[in-house]
Amino acid sequence: MIPDGIAVLAEGLRKRYGAAEALAGVDLSVPAGTVHGLLGPNGAGKTTTVRALATLLRFDAGRAHVAGFDVVEQPDEVRARIGLTGQYAAVDEVLSGRQNLVMFGQLFHLGIRDARRRADELLEQFDLTDAAGKSAAQYSGGMRRRLDLAASLILQPDVLFLDEPTTGLDPRSRNGVWDAVRALVADGTTVLLTTQYLEEADHLAERISVIDTGRVVAEGTSDELKSRIGGDRVEVVVRDGADLAAAAEVVGSVAASAADVDPDTRRVSASVRERVTALGEVVQRLREAGVVVEDIGVRRPTLDEAFLYLTGHRTDQEVPA
Amino acid sequence: MTTEAPVRPGHRAHPAPAATPSARLRWAVADGWVMTKRNMAHVVRAPEEVIIYFTLPIMFVLVFGYVFGSGMSVPGGDGGDAYREFLLPGVFVMTMLYGLGATATGIAMDVGRGVVDRFRSMPVARSALVTGRSLADLFRALLEMATLLVCGLLVGWQWHDGVGNAILAVALILLLRAAITWAGIFLGMLVPNPDTVSVIVFPAAFPLTALSNVFVAPELMPGWLSAVAQWNPLSSTVAAARELFGNPGLGGDSWAADNAILLAVAWPLLLLSVFVPLAVRRYQRLSR
Ligand SMILES: Nc1ncnc2c1ncn2[C@@H]1O[C@H](COP(=O)(O)OP(=O)(O)OP(=O)(O)O)[C@@H](O)[C@H]1O
Ligand SMILES: [Mg+2]
Numbered sequence: 001m002i003p004d005g006i007a008v009l010a011e012g013l014r015k016r017y018g019a020a021e022a023l024a025g026v027d028l029s030v031p032a033g034t035v036h037g038l039l040g041p042n043g044a045g046k047t048t049t050v051r052a053l054a055t056l057l058r059f060d061a062g063r064a065h066v067a068g069f070d071v072v073e074q075p076d077e078v079r080a081r082i083g084l085t086g087q088y089a090a091v092d093e094v095l096s097g098r099q100n101l102v103m104f105g106q107l108f109h110l111g112i113r114d115a116r117r118r119a120d121e122l123l124e125q126f127d128l129t130d131a132a133g134k135s136a137a138q139y140s141g142g143m144r145r146r147l148d149l150a151a152s153l154i155l156q157p158d159v160l161f162l163d164e165p166t167t168g169l170d171p172r173s174r175n176g177v178w179d180a181v182r183a184l185v186a187d188g189t190t191v192l193l194t195t196q197y198l199e200e201a202d203h204l205a206e207r208i209s210v211i212d213t214g215r216v217v218a219e220g221t222s223d224e225l226k227s228r229i230g231g232d233r234v235e236v237v238v239r240d241g242a243d244l245a246a247a248a249e250v251v252g253s254v255a256a257s258a259a260d261v262d263p264d265t266r267r268v269s270a271s272v273r274e275r276v277t278a279l280g281e282v283v284q285r286l287r288e289a290g291v292v293v294e295d296i297g298v299r300r301p302t303l304d305e306a307f308l309y310l311t312g313h314r315t316d317q318e319v320p321a
Numbered sequence: 322m323t324t325e326a327p328v329r330p331g332h333r334a335h336p337a338p339a340a341t342p343s344a345r346l347r348w349a350v351a352d353g354w355v356m357t358k359r360n361m362a363h364v365v366r367a368p369e370e371v372i373i374y375f376t377l378p379i380m381f382v383l384v385f386g387y388v389f390g391s392g393m394s395v396p397g398g399d400g401g402d403a404y405r406e407f408l409l410p411g412v413f414v415m416t417m418l419y420g421l422g423a424t425a426t427g428i429a430m431d432v433g434r435g436v437v438d439r440f441r442s443m444p445v446a447r448s449a450l451v452t453g454r455s456l457a458d459l460f461r462a463l464l465e466m467a468t469l470l471v472c473g474l475l476v477g478w479q480w481h482d483g484v485g486n487a488i489l490a491v492a493l494i495l496l497l498r499a500a501i502t503w504a505g506i507f508l509g510m511l512v513p514n515p516d517t518v519s520v521i522v523f524p525a526a527f528p529l530t531a532l533s534n535v536f537v538a539p540e541l542m543p544g545w546l547s548a549v550a551q552w553n554p555l556s557s558t559v560a561a562a563r564e565l566f567g568n569p570g571l572g573g574d575s576w577a578a579d580n581a582i583l584l585a586v587a588w589p590l591l592l593l594s595v596f597v598p599l600a601v602r603r604y605q606r607l608s609r
Contacts, residue, residue, distance in 0.1 A: 054442045080444040090439035094363045106355045107445045109348070135366065151439065 007032040007159050007190035008053060012062035015048055015214075022048040023059065024214035030192060030207075032158075035185055037205030038194040039307065045214040046194035047087050050163045053192070054084045067158040067190075083152035087163040087194075089144040090151075091136045097147050098123060098132040104151045115154075122150040127176065141168045149177060153184070160184060162193045166200060178204060198307060212311040226301050228309070234282055235269040237295040244268065247293075250285045254278050260308060266294075271301065349446035356453020360427065361460060374423060375465065378416040379472060382408065385536060386476055395538055395570045402477055407570040409478040410490070410562035411535030413469050414555055417462060417498040418530060421505040422522040424458050428509025429518045432607065441607070451600055455502045462498040466491055481567030490565035493585045497558045500592035507600040510607065534559050538570055539578075551577040554592065557584035 008030040015023040023045050030036040038046050051057040053064055055075040064071040067081035084090075091100050098119050105115030123129045126146040136144055149165060162181070166174040181191055181204060195201050201208050202222045210218040210225065218225060234255065238247050244261055247268045251259040255270030255278065262268075272278035275298045286293055364371055382405075390404040431437050431450065440450055470491075480487040512518055530536070532550050539550035550556055560581035563570050577584060 051438075056438055056441055076444055079442060082442065084439065084442040086435060086438055088435050090435040090437075092359065092436050093434060094366050095359065096366075099362060103355060103359055104439070104443070107352060107440070107443055107449075109351070109444070 005032050006030065006065075007067060008036070008192055009065040010049070010053065010062065011064070013049065013052055013059050013064060014061040015045075015052065015057065015059045021214050023052070023062075025062065026211065026214065027216055028192075028209060030190055032190050033185065033188050034206045035181065035191040035193060035204050037201035037208040038192060038211055039196070039198065039201050039208050040194070040211035041196065041311070043213075044211045046211060047163055048214075049211070050084070050086070050161045050192065050194060054082060054161050055079055056084075081158040083155075083157035083160040085145075085149045085152045085160075085162050085165055087167070089136075089148040091144060091147050093137040094135055096133050096135055097128050097139070097143075100136060100147060101151060101154065105154050108155050110154070118154055122153065125180070126150045142170060142173045145169060146173060146176070149180065153180070156184065156187065157189060159190045159192065162191060164194055164196065166195070166197070210307060210310050218310045225310070232275045232298050233269050233271050233301050234275075234278055234298055235267060235296070236282065236286065236293055238266050238268070239292040239294045241266050243291045246289050247286065247291050250289055250291070251282055254281045254285070272298075345446070349448050349452070352446040352449035353452035353456065356449045357456040357460075358453075360454055360457030363427075364457075364461060370423070371461070371464075374416075374419060375468060377419060378412050378469060381412050381415065382472060382476060393537075403569050405476055406478055406568045407538075407563070408536070409469075409473040409476075410566060410568055411530075411533075411559050413466065413473075413494050413562065414497065414559045415530050415535055416465055416469060417494060417501055418526050418555060419522075420458060420462060420465070420498060421501050421508070421526065422519055423461075424454065424502050424505030425509035425512075425518045425522060426515045427458075428454060428506050429513045429515045432510055432513040433515070437607065447605060448601065451506050451604055454506055455499065458502045458505075459495065459499060462495055466494065478568070479566075482565065486565040486567070490562040493558055493561050493565070493582070496586070496589045497554070500554075500589035500596065503593055503596035503600055507596050507603060510600065510603045529553070529555060534570070548575075551575050554584075554588035557581055557588050561585035 006029055008028060010026055010028040013023050013026040014021070026045065026049050028036070028038075028049070038049065040046050048057065052059045053066055053071060055071055055078050058072070066078045069077040069081070071078055091097075092103070095103065101119035101122055102112075102115045105118050106112065108115075110118065120129075120132075123132045126149065128143060128146060128150070131139060131143060136147060139147065145165070145168065149162075152160060160181075165181075166177050169177065178200075181193070185191055191204075193201070193205060205222070207219065207221055208225060209216045218228065220228070234251060236247050236251060238244060241263060244263060244266060248259045248261050251268050251270045255272045257270060259268050259270040279296070279298050283293075283296065286296075386405040386408055387401065390401040390408070393404040394400075395403055395407040428451075437450065480490075508521070509518060512521065532546065533539075533553040533555040534550055535555065539547045539556065541547075542550055557577065560570075560578060561584070562568075564581055
């Protein structure tokens with residue numbers, strides 16, 4: 001049975017490509033009318049999960065319900081209730097933006113007049129009116145993304161899947177997408193959003209599932225995820241990369257756990273219990289060790305660190321499949 | 322249509338998925354027609370591709386008809402004029418064959434570009450993409466035929482047995498084109514990369530036309546080549562068209578030559594019965 005008020009439910013989804021397991025048992029449960037973030041690095045299985053839930057991909061094991069219907073048994077019912085904006089824009093490149101939206105409207109079985117009216121509304125809403133007559137091939141990446149998003153909103157869907165909807169958008173377009181998502185959710189749509197941007201998940205999603213190598217490794221609100229990695233963090237930036245090891249040793253000995261080291265930014269950080277005492281101690285020991293410090297401070301952990309802690313690697317690192 | 326829901330931003334509408342078989346059929350036809358219009362809009366918006374496809378047959382008419390034509394002999398006449406009368410039905414059919422490339426490339430482009438993912442995530446009839454493509458390509462073939470007929474008349478080709486038979490000949494040529502379209506749809510899904518498609522299609526199409534009665538009467542070929550050329554599906558349609566147009570080049574005493582019209586119906590139907598199910602199945606299994 002599907003619990004009441006759950007718009008997206010996945011249990012033990014598995015998908016294998018040859019020897020590689022893209023999904024190794026994904027579980028998800030998204031209450032209706034909320035935004036759920038699916039957060040993970042490249043190759044984690046985000047797109048595979050979305051495609052499975054959107055009836056595009058047959059999975060090997062597990063079950064999935066979307067908008068109250070079984071994805072495998074009743075795909076047509078599901079398709080009538082979902083919108084999908086995939087990772088790569090799925091529009092007709094030759095047709096104009098307007099022709100695209102009218103065509104998709106007709107394929108949603110709107111009459112030609114309603115399809116045209118809806119197309120014009122969406123072009124307006126997504127700031128594409130001026131480019132409405134141009135081929136989608138002549139659109140910039142951001143315009144194409146917006147057209148793609150508009151196409152998935154022709155009928156207001158019960159469940160909207162957004163696979164990295166703001167990748168490649170400028171800040172203004174990104175805010176436009178976020179506003180559109182918030183407006184939809186206010187109207188009762190459920191949104192499953194994948195992203196590599198922790199900031200995006202933090203902003204939009206009520207709950208977040210962290211996914212890595214085909215598994216959900218953590219789930220909760222962003223505050224819950226942050227608190228799982230402990231309290232405040234001491235952060236040190238050294239002037240000379242050669243001092244990183246020494247700094248890491250100092251910070252680690254003061255902190256509750258081993259320090260995280262980011263060689264790119266010459267940054268060492270670790271979570272601590274007593275922020276002021278710990279900071280003083282770190283400053284003193286670094287001076288004794290002769291490490292030149294460029295910056296030092298105490299702050300709340302970011303979701304990035306939560307991610308690193310949960311998956312064992314950073315968001316921008318490729319996972320070997 | 323009167324049942325559509327009013328659509329406003331913020332309005333939710335679920336068109337019920339077609340429940341009854343007749344409703345399903347109605348949507349399949351409606352969706353297929355939307356896809357047909359989509360493909361025809363492509364031709365209007367990007368006509369260069371069609372123009373390229375036209376230059377090839379016109380070039381063949383000129384090169385074979387005028388350069389080699391005067392030296393060629395055909396059963397039932399000698400010299401350039403007779404050869405051009407003989408050649409034109411072959412060029413009609415050859416143009417239909419080269420349409421295979423256009424169809425396969427179009428489908429391969431769709432499948433590779435992700436727009437098909439959107440169709441598949443929508444409550445669209447599963448058959449719409451392929452039926453829309455085949456119908457649009459048939460319209461296009463009609464356009465090509467009209468142009469070729471005009472070209473033919475300009476170089477002195479004619480039909481001699483009445484308009485009715487001429488129309489029948491064109492219908493047989495279009496039937497073959499329909500079969501070729503479905504082969505192209507299947508190929509386009511098998512090799513979902515437009516560049517690979519053209520690398521496969523063009524080298525394969527030329528020998529198919531050379532080993533047929535398009536340029537040379539099979540009776541003039543050596544033994545087994547002649548048999549292959551006579552049983553080539555292209556040859557059946559070409560021979561049937563020559564017969565119905567009243568053009569020279571009939572002859573040979575093989576069964577295939579005697580029953581050209583029968584074979585010109587049977588071959589395409591056989592090809593359709595193979596490629597339609599293959600293409601539909603392939604579409605249903607995309608990206609699994
Ligand atoms: N069609 C396919 N054939 C083979 N392997 C695949 C296929 N699709 C996905 N994979 C593999 O499955 C794993 C998950 O891929 P997926 O596209 O779901 O990741 P993702 O989280 O969306 O990554 P990204 O952030 O790069 O979009 C990867 O290891 C990928 O190589
Ligand atoms: Mg992805």
